[in-house]
Amino acid sequence: AQSVTQLDSHVSVSEGTPVLLRCNYSSSYSPSLFWYVQHPNKGLQLLLKYTSAATLVKGINGFEAEFKKSETSFHLTKPSAHMSDAAEYFCVVSSDSNYQLIWGAGTKLIIKP
Amino acid sequence: KAGVTQTPRYLIKTRGQQVTLSCSPISGHRSVSWYQQTPGQGLQFLFEYFSETQRNKGNFPGRFSGRQFSNSRSEMNVSTLELGDSALYLCASSSGLEGHTQYFGPGTRLTVL
Numbered sequence: 001a002q003s004v005t006q007l008d009s010h011v012s013v014s015e016g017t018p019v020l021l022r023c024n025y026s027s028s029y030s031p032s033l034f035w036y037v038q039h040p041n042k043g044l045q046l047l048l049k050y051t052s053a054a055t056l057v058k059g060i061n062g063f064e065a066e067f068k069k070s071e072t073s074f075h076l077t078k079p080s081a082h083m084s085d086a087a088e089y090f091c092v093v094s095s096d097s098n099y100q101l102i103w104g105a106g107t108k109l110i111i112k113p
Numbered sequence: 114k115a116g117v118t119q120t121p122r123y124l125i126k127t128r129g130q131q132v133t134l135s136c137s138p139i140s141g142h143r144s145v146s147w148y149q150q151t152p153g154q155g156l157q158f159l160f161e162y163f164s165e166t167q168r169n170k171g172n173f174p175g176r177f178s179g180r181q182f183s184n185s186r187s188e189m190n191v192s193t194l195e196l197g198d199s200a201l202y203l204c205a206s207s208s209g210l211e212g213h214t215q216y217f218g219p220g221t222r223l224t225v226l
Contacts (some may be wrong), residue, residue, distance in 0.1 A: 043220050094211065100161065
């Protein structure tokens with residue numbers, strides 16, 4: 001069965017420094033992988049999606065994620081954090097059996113001025 | 114294209130009452146998924162409807178039910194409300210195909226007093 005683990009519940013970085021949000025997944029086939037973002041008191045927004053076309057996926061707002069099959073990871077990065085990046089980020093993997101999406105527990109990104 | 118709309122945006126009910134929430138998906142989308150989000154439990158999957166049929170179901174009691182109409186609009190109903198049902202209820206729309214991207218509405222904030 002598929003699963004997804006976000007390795008950090010909270011990540012705190014200073015404005016202007018790099019961001020790394022870690023995600024490991026398990027899947028018996030090549031899944032679709034997603035990152036979603038939720039700003040405070042807002043709905044969920046798609047950041048980026050991996051569908052096997054390219055291992056490095058570029059998303060909105062300067063974020064990108066790299067699919068590493070050998071490490072079963074799909075970490076989210078951004079070179080320079082901005083205050084507006086403060087939000088909760090969810091890593092998601094598609095199920096191979098029932099069209100469902102399997103959600104990670106979320107990582108809260110805190111940006112220090 | 115218009116996005117996913119949810120009505121109402123805010124709702125206050127008392128224990129024992131019932132409530133109906135509505136979701137209109139993106140035009141052409143046949144799948145609607147419902148999620149409950151609370152600070153303690155995070156994002157939890159309720160159920161998914163595809164072409165008017167419930168295709169997937171999460172682990173929620175029978176008090177939570179839903180349906181989908183021929184125009185893909187969906188409603189979810191919660192009967193005999195409990196204090197613990199206070200949450201943000203999110204609706205997501207997709208094509209329903211494998212690896213599909215889900216697009217979220219702004220949510221309905223339900224408060225049970």
